[in-house]
Amino acid sequence: MIITAPYRDRNPRLAIIVGIVSSGLLLLLLALWHVQVMRGGHYDIRGDAQSLRRIRIPSARGEIVDRNGVVLANNRPSYDIAIYLDQLKRESKRQRIYSVAQASVGALSVKLGLPYTLSEASVTNHYYKRRPIPMPVWRDLKPETVAAFAERASTQPGADLIVMPVRQYPQGALAAHLLGFVAKAQQTGGDDEDVERFYYYQPDSVGKQGVELACDEYLRGAPGGKTIRVSPSGNLVEDLGEKKAERGCRVTLTIDASYQRIAEEALARAPLEGKELRGAVVVLDVRTGEVLASVSAPAFDPNIFNPGTPPPVITGIFNNPASPMLNRSIGAKYAPGSTFKTITLLAGLEAGMIAPSDTWECKGSLQIGNRVFKCHGTHGVVDAMKAIRESCDVWFYQEGMKMGADVIARMAGQFGFGQSTGIDVGRDVTGFVPSPAWKRMERGERWWPADTAQLSIGQSDLLVTPLQLACAAAQFATGGVRMRPCVVKKIHTISGEIVHDAVPEVAGRLNVRAQNLEFVRRAMLGAVNESDGTAHRAAVPGLSVAGKTGTAEYDVRIEGQTRRFNRAWFMGFAPYDKPQIAVAVMLEDARSGGGVAAPVAGEIFARMFQKKRSATGDSGVYAD
Amino acid sequence: MQTSRSLELLKRMDWLLFGAMVLMAAGSVAFIYSASYRGEGQPMPDFYRTQMVWFGVGLVLYVAMALIDYRLICQGAVIWYVLAAGLLLFVLIAGTRVHGSKSWFGWRGYGVQPAEFAKLAVIVAISYYLFHRTPEQRRGWATVLGGLTLVVVPALLILVQPDLGSAMVLIPICFGLMFVAGVKVKHLVLVVALGACLLPVVWLKLKPYQKDRLTVFLHPNRDPLGAGWNLNQSLIAVGSGGFSGKGYLQGTQNLLGYLPRTVAPNDFLFSVIGEEKGFVGSACVVGLYAVILFSGLRIAANARDRLGTLLATGVVAMLFFHVFINIGMTIGLMPITGLPLPLLSYGGSFVLATMTALGLLQNIWIHRRVY
Numbered sequence: 005m006i007i008t009a010p011y012r013d014r015n016p017r018l019a020i021i022v023g024i025v026s027s028g029l030l031l032l033l034l035a036l037w038h039v040q041v042m043r044g045g046h047y048d049i050r051g052d053a054q055s056l057r058r059i060r061i062p063s064a065r066g067e068i069v070d071r072n073g074v075v076l077a078n079n080r081p082s083y084d085i086a087i088y089l090d091q092l093k094r095e096s097k098r099q100r101i102y103s104v105a106q107a108s109v110g111a112l113s114v115k116l117g118l119p120y121t122l123s124e125a126s127v128t129n130h131y132y133k134r135r136p137i138p139m140p141v142w143r144d145l146k147p148e149t150v151a152a153f154a155e156r157a158s159t160q161p162g163a164d165l166i167v168m169p170v171r172q173y174p175q176g177a178l179a180a181h182l183l184g185f186v187a188k189a190q191q192t193g194g195d196d197e198d199v200e201r202f203y204y205y206q207p208d209s210v211g212k213q214g215v216e217l218a219c220d221e222y223l224r225g226a227p228g229g230k231t232i233r234v235s236p237s238g239n240l241v242e243d244l245g246e247k248k249a250e251r252g253c254r255v256t257l258t259i260d261a262s263y264q265r266i267a268e269e270a271l272a273r274a275p276l277e278g279k280e281l282r283g284a285v286v287v288l289d290v291r292t293g294e295v296l297a298s299v300s301a302p303a304f305d306p307n308i309f310n311p312g313t314p315p316p317v318i319t320g321i322f323n324n325p326a327s328p329m330l331n332r333s334i335g336a337k338y339a340p341g342s343t344f345k346t347i348t349l350l351a352g353l354e355a356g357m358i359a360p361s362d363t364w365e366c367k368g369s370l371q372i373g374n375r376v377f378k379c380h381g382t383h384g385v386v387d388a389m390k391a392i393r394e395s396c397d398v399w400f401y402q403e404g405m406k407m408g409a410d411v412i413a414r415m416a417g418q419f420g421f422g423q424s425t426g427i428d429v430g431r432d433v434t435g436f437v438p439s440p441a442w443k444r445m446e447r448g449e450r451w452w453p454a455d456t457a458q459l460s461i462g463q464s465d466l467l468v469t470p471l472q473l474a475c476a477a478a479q480f481a482t483g484g485v486r487m488r489p490c491v492v493k494k495i496h497t498i499s500g501e502i503v504h505d506a507v508p509e510v511a512g513r514l515n516v517r518a519q520n521l522e523f524v525r526r527a528m529l530g531a532v533n534e535s536d537g538t539a540h541r542a543a544v545p546g547l548s549v550a551g552k553t554g555t556a557e558y559d560v561r562i563e564g565q566t567r568r569f570n571r572a573w574f575m576g577f578a579p580y581d582k583p584q585i586a587v588a589v590m591l592e593d594a595r596s597g598g599g600v601a602a603p604v605a606g607e608i609f610a611r612m613f614q615k616k617r618s619a620t621g622d623s624g625v626y627a628d
Numbered sequence: 629m630q631t632s633r634s635l636e637l638l639k640r641m642d643w644l645l646f647g648a649m650v651l652m653a654a655g656s657v658a659f660i661y662s663a664s665y666r667g668e669g670q671p672m673p674d675f676y677r678t679q680m681v682w683f684g685v686g687l688v689l690y691v692a693m694a695l696i697d698y699r700l701i702c703q704g705a706v707i708w709y710v711l712a713a714g715l716l717l718f719v720l721i722a723g724t725r726v727h728g729s730k731s732w733f734g735w736r737g738y739g740v741q742p743a744e745f746a747k748l749a750v751i752v753a754i755s756y757y758l759f760h761r762t763p764e765q766r767r768g769w770a771t772v773l774g775g776l777t778l779v780v781v782p783a784l785l786i787l788v789q790p791d792l793g794s795a796m797v798l799i800p801i802c803f804g805l806m807f808v809a810g811v812k813v814k815h816l817v818l819v820v821a822l823g824a825c826l827l828p829v830v831w832l833k834l835k836p837y838q839k840d841r842l843t844v845f846l847h848p849n850r851d852p853l854g855a856g857w858n859l860n861q862s863l864i865a866v867g868s869g870g871f872s873g874k875g876y877l878q879g880t881q882n883l884l885g886y887l888p889r890t891v892a893p894n895d896f897l898f899s900v901i902g903e904e905k906g907f908v909g910s911a912c913v914v915g916l917y918a919v920i921l922f923s924g925l926r927i928a929a930n931a932r933d934r935l936g937t938l939l940a941t942g943v944v945a946m947l948f949f950h951v952f953i954n955i956g957m958t959i960g961l962m963p964i965t966g967l968p969l970p971l972l973s974y975g976g977s978f979v980l981a982t983m984t985a986l987g988l989l990q991n992i993w994i995h996r997r998v999y
Contacts, residue, residue, distance in 0.1 A: 017808050018929055021941060025921050028952045032961075033914055039867045039959045040907040047867025054864070055884055235884045 055233050056244070059137065062208040063225030064169045066252030068183060068215055070261040071294075071493055075174050077183055077216070082170040082312070083150045085112065085163060086138035089131045090239040092162035101131045108162055109141050115157045116149055118142055136232055136240040138166055144312035170310050171209055177303040179264050181331035182257075182295075182429065182491060184214025185306040212309075214331070215255060215491060218429040222495050222503065225252030253503060256494040258294035263287060263612055267297040270607040274591055274600050283572075283591035284332035286474035287608065290577060290586045292508040293478070293487025295427070297608075298471075300332040334425075334432035337467035338590060341554030341597065342395045342538075343575045344416075344462025346480065346524050348404055349388060351415030353520040357407040360388040360523055366398040372454045377401060380555070380596075392527035395538045395553065395598075397461050404460025405453045412459055413439040418514050419476040420486055421468050426511055429491040435472055438465040462554060474588035475511075477551070477575040480525055481583030484514035528552050529580050538598040542574055542606040549609050551576020551587075553597030569593045574601035578609050585612065634695050641694060641990045645923040648916050649986055652971035653683045655901070655913070660974045662877050663892040663900045666885075675893050675974050682976045686983035693987025697995055701988075702935060705756035709778070712749035715742035716785035723789075731789040743794040744981035746782045750798055751805070751942030751985075754778050758809040759935040766810045772819065775806050792838055793965035797949050804945035805938050808928075841964040858896065861886045862958045866902035866910070873906030893974040895966055899958045910955075913972070917951050920970075920986070927993045936992040943985045 039047070068077035092104045102124045113120045120141060130139045145153075153165055171186045186209040208227065211220035228249030233241045267285045274281065287297040304321055321328055330336060352358035366383035369376050379397040383390070391399035404412065416422065422437035438459060440451035458464035468476075471489060479486040488511040495504035514521065528550035531537040539553045554573035559566050572594035577586040587605050594600035661676040693701075719742050723730045732739040754775055761771050779802040786795040803816060831839070865881035874880065881887045882900045892900055901909050921944055928940035947970050954969040956962030968975050970982045 015808065015929070015937060017810070018925065018937070018941070021804065021808065021928075021944070022922070022925050025925065025944065025948050028948060029914055029918050029921070032952065032955050033911060035956070035959055035961050036866070036902070036907060036910045036914070039863065040869055040902065040910060041871050044867055044870035044906075047864045048870065051864045051868040051881055051886075054886065055880065233880070233884065236886050241884055 055235075055241075057136065057232050057234050059230040059232060061228035061230055061246070061249045062169075063227050063249035064251045065171060065186065065209055066223040066225060066498070067254045068219075068223070069254065069256050070259045070264070071257060072260065073256075074261040076179060076257065076259070076261065077171065077173050077306075079169040080172040081167045082144040082310070083147075084140040084166050084168055085116075085142045085145065085153060086140045086166045088138050088162045088164065089127070090135050093131075094239065095161055102127045105131075105139075108160070112141070112153075112157055112160060112163055115160075116142075116152050118149065136234060138164060140166065140168075143168075144170065144310065171306075173306045175261060176307065177305045178261065178268065179259055179298065180214075180303045180306050181300040181329075181333070182214050182259065182298045183306060184216035184218075185212055185309040186210060186216050187212050187309060188311065213329075213430070215257065215429050219253075219255050219492060219495065222253040223255060225498075226250035251498045253498065254496045255492060256496070257491055258289070258292075258296065258493045258506070259298070259491065260296050262615060264297040264299070266611045266615070267299045267608050268301075268303075270604045270611070271299050271301055271589070271591075273607065274594065274604045276591070276594055276600065279593050280326065281591075282326060282332070282593060283589070284336075284470040285590075285604065285608065286333045286471050286588045287612075288474050288478050288487075288489060288586045290478040290481040290583050291487070293475075293489045293511070294493065294506075294508075295471075295489055295491045296585065298331075298333050298491070300330065300335075302326050302328040304328045331430060332590070332592075333470045334427060334430050335469075337433050337435045337469050338571045338573075338592070339464075339466055339556035339558055340462040340468045340473055341556030341571060341573055342397075342462055343473060343552045343554035343573045343597070344466065344468075345392060345395065345400050345460070345554075346528060346552050347415050347419055347476070348400055348407075348412050348460040348462075349392060349527070350514075350516060350520060350524045351412050352403055352407040353523065354415065354516045355407055355411045357411065358388070358403045362399075362403060363387045364399045364402045366396050368398075370398045370401050370457075372401065372405075372457055373452060375454055377454070377457060388523070389527050389530060392524070392552065393530045393534055393537045395531070400460045401457040404456050409438075409440050409451060409456040409459055412456070413437050416466070418512065418516075419472075419479055420512055421466075421472055421476070425469075425471055425475055426488045426509075427471065427491065428489075428506070432469055432471055435468040436465060463556060470588045470590040473573065473575045473590070474586050477577050477588060478583075478586035479512075479514060480521070480528065480550070481577035481586050483518070484516065484521060485510055486512040486514075525550060525580070528576065532576065532602075539574060539576065539602045539605075541598060541602040542576060542609065544578070544606055544610040544613065547578055547609060547613050548580035549576055549578040549606075550580050551602070551605065553602050555596040555598070570595060572597045572599070572601040574605040576605060578613070585609075637695055637994050638691070640994045642923055642927065642993045645920060645927075645986065645989065645993075648919040648923070649971060649983070652916055652920075655916075656897075656972045656974075657683070658876075659897055659901050659904075659972070660893045662879065662904060663882055663897055663974075664889070665877050665883065666889075667883060678976070679974050679979070682979040683983075685976075686980050689980055690983045690987035690990070693984050694990035694994060696991070698936060698939060698988060698991045699933075699995075701991075702752055702756045702759075702939070705752050708749040709753040712742065712746040713782055713785065716746055716782055718742075720785070720788065729789045729791055731786075731791050731794075739976070741794075741975075741977040743786045743789070743791055744977040745984075746786065747794070747797055747801065747946055748981055748985060748988075750779060750782055751801055751939060751946065754802060754805045755935060755938035755942055758805060758938055759933075761809075763810060767812050769815065771809075772806065772811055772815045775802055775811075776819065778802075790835060790838075791966065792834075793953070793967040796965070797946055797967070800945045800949045801942050805942050808941045809934075809938060858888060858891060859957075859960055859964060861888070862896050862899040863960055865896075865899040866959055869903040869906040869909070871907045873902075873904050873909055876904050879903035894968055895954070895973065896958060897973050898955050898969055901972075902958065914955070917947075917970075921948055921951075924989050927989050927996075930996045931992050932995055932997045936995070940989055940992050943989055946985065947982070 064079050069075050087108055092108055096104050105127045109120050109122050211217040228247045230246040231244040235241050271285050281301050283301050285299040289296055363385055366379055366386050368382035369378045383394055383396040386396045386399040416437045424434050425432055443449050443451045455464055475486055488509040490506050493506050531539040532543050532549045532551045539551045542549055542551050556571040558569045558571055572591040574589040574597055577583045589601040589604045591600055657676050657679055660679050664673040664675050724732045726732050731741050765771055779798050783795045783798045865887050881903050882892050887899055924940050924944035928937045931937040950967050950970050953962050953967045957964050968978050
């Protein structure tokens, strides 16, 4: 095409316009190149950052089983009805979210006949912070309600049935203190890293006591995650992928559920003569230190610690004056009373300061200094064997003062008193062994011979836990070896890999001559099996039980008045020749060890060995 | 006019310009569809169909505009100008308020914006005015004042609607025409300098949302959830498109509604294209505009007379301003103003106005003198 040359000459300014347009378009191209090609990745990330959200999916907790695989804790489905606030809002755009939610929940409430509470704060909070996640309205519904929902209300938009795992303890209160319980973790309680990594944080259950707490790391499993894309208003647009949560490990305990039940039943049958049952039983395998049963009464049902329980029920348990949440077998300390005489005797024999043949006459009391100390009977002429068998205090007052407090305290140390047992679950209290040095340092007082006399019969300031006493009994049983008590036997991952396998561990050995130890053991055998033994009610026909009872007096000031409680004890082991189990029984408030604790132990020994016999068909050797 | 003669004339039109326009129209319908697409099974707004109707109507105007000799059209310059001013005045009284601006004549959901046609009337009026001044007169102040007066009346009427963007388009049109007509550069610079002095006054007169848009342009991250939202989301959309884009109907920014659905099909259609077709798509759009704008300038240079040159320059100035401001705003190069993208953005009045303007370009080309 020919350009109109003469005309164009008159318009050189048109060329300038061409230049302006050219540079403008070029500038746009360069800017686009910069934004799209040079900085494209940056904007791509920003786009994803504003539309992608990660949701943490809590994992199902691992099972807890007894040594034979009986399930003690697992999960059951809880059927909850939840509303999806983003869907509801989409249905009716113009209304406030609270009125929308209220209308929906109200309609469901009428259809299902369920009352509801729905606070405005919780709805708005959920709507703004956790929009794509369903908001539960009713939790843990009964099967008939679930059926009613499916029949009448499942088509209602924005409402759905969701299934959440809830911890359950199929055996109810059995071994409750040992198992512990779980609670929903606070959002801030989770790993900080997780809270940061996930936009929507759904908390796990966290173990709060016992095995649930001690093995929490294993039981918890690995949380899964889900990535979703949301619209600018936070509504779910699509699921982009999900990593399944990994179920927690299976924890096998050393506990035998049937022995645990026997021990619990036996303790519940203690002849308390109308007194309130507060006590503990510990049954140990003497060869391994495995805890076969561990009872604390009163107990609680760990099943109530789920989201469906009304809060007053739970606070009621925590405020109960009988302290049902307290694990008395490891978490409380008591004066061991006469059970401690076995240790006093061994200490004196080993120190060479007393002899089995030492005799004293018991007239029912003894004056030491200007105080009179009573015996619980008038035993006449008493030697060492009889002193244990009949639990004569006067003999021990005299012998104890002969050997001195330090000798006794040292032997108590050899039995692990005043120290943690090292049990793998829970925090056991250490108890206390008094000594002259301690009294001088802490109280600024002199240690009187009367203090030694008191210590020698297991009173004074001496305090032990039922578990410690069971360990001491086991130490007598094994001939001096004290195993570290343990509750967790094995931990398997869900794929069967063993991540923990408890190896029996020696916690301490007695440094004593065999003949001295044997003497005390024989005295304990006599205490149970002779008709005049204080522990005779623990005797089991056909089984050689050795043991010692104790009745410790303990003054408690309640509302300005001093009340005297008798701590009733039994500690012992069986069979005498080839010891397998050690038992400690403690009742906080009972007439006497011989009258109340010994029969409890007797029932435990009898039923346990009967069970073993029927299970193995042999002479009652405990089957591993 | 006989049909055979009309066909004869049509055959002479600039087919490259026509081709670019048809491609743009096809792209417009396709990406308006994408901009209103919300995923499978979701209701589909009718924008893309309506736009097709506008292109159909526009094509009739285009052909009509191409055939009637532009010199004849310009005979009525005064009538067009008065008519446009009258409509602008009338819309202030009887118009429908949309998004706070009284700039529409609404009828059954369809609307007409007189401001779009006023732009054309102003191009015709100023070109006609300048064409009738002698070269000596054009070098004097009187011509400058005359041209400015012709612009100021409709500009003020549009400004009070308020539609700052459309009012601003009149300025490059006016200056472009005066420049090409031979007005002294010194005079133009003086006018610009005076205008700059008036800027603080204009600032005080701006509506709060207009101020927001300007401050956002200067500080894009100051208020990312409020005034900065559109700019930020548009930047993310265009930027995340990368070199080759996310694919047609795959633009998540647009699909999820981060790029607000109210603006995606019209003012921010370029962001949708940029996200889904990447730099390649953006460059194609800029390339097609280059074809249209340079064709316009070629037509200006080859016009039969100075009137044709001026008319074509006016059209080019208008289109260029729209393109530069609109694309610039989607990537933060320019402040956000409601200026649509010629031939691409959804909107009847501007499609019709643009096609009329392009028809006018063809007209000048058809009636050029061929040696």
